[in-house]
């Protein structure tokens with residue numbers, strides 16, 4: 159019994175992701191970095207349960223999460239408590255390469271932008287998972303969401319590798335099982351809760367980056 163409790167604790171549960179995104183927004187709609195990275199950590203954990211073919215995607219996401227965590231925990235960490243404060247601090251202190259790659263390849267603004275673009279893919283993918291029929295193929299849903307969003311930022315070779323990895327995604331039911339939420343109805347309900355939260359975080363970040371003209375950081 160104790161063993162099964164322990165292994166349950168270690169299992170990924172989609173609720174982790176939901177909770178992180180629920181905590182992301184402050185009262186005045188700032189996005190807390192701590193919870194944003196916690197959301198990504200949960201997603202990476204999910205990805206890791208799908209097998210090593212997704213390793214190259216997971217590695218990139220982990221690297222980016224680590225950069226943000228180091229900034230948050232570093233000596234200037236107080237400036238990184240929200241995405242808004244990060245953008246202000248890094249822009250005011252010329253810590254971002256705005257037009258071409260240069261001295262700041264790991265700025266918070268650049269790193270977060272990469273995850274932010276992937277968040278749009280996630281929003282589309284989760285929404286299609288929520289509404290799809292029983293016989294839908296997750297590989298097709300995932301590729302459609304990718305082609306409508308993140309793919310335009312990726313070179314051919316990355317698009318090709320991603321496309322091949324998508325073909326190895328488990329089917330809808332196995333996918334729902336890995337989410338570890340419960341019945342299909344419960345998964346669909348939890349997706350219905352998570353998607354608006356993810357959308358709002360996405361939109362606030364998008365508007366902030368647009369306002370500062372930093373949506374194209376190289």
Ligand SMILES: CCCCCCCCCCCCC/C=C/[C@@H](O)[C@H](COP(=O)(O)O)NC(=O)CCCCCCCCCCCCCCC
Nearest residue numbers: 201202204205214215218219272273276279300316320337
């Ligand atoms: C369901 C599993 C499928 C996951 C597919 C995610 C979209 C495919 C992304 C392909 C990225 C390939 C790796 C390399 C990327 C980088 O070149 C590229 C640019 O970075 P750079 O400017 O520093 O070079 N990086 C990125 O665009 C960031 C990608 C971050 C991807 C994170 C994906 C996390 C997936 C989480 C799955 C969760 C599903 C949850 C369902 C309940």
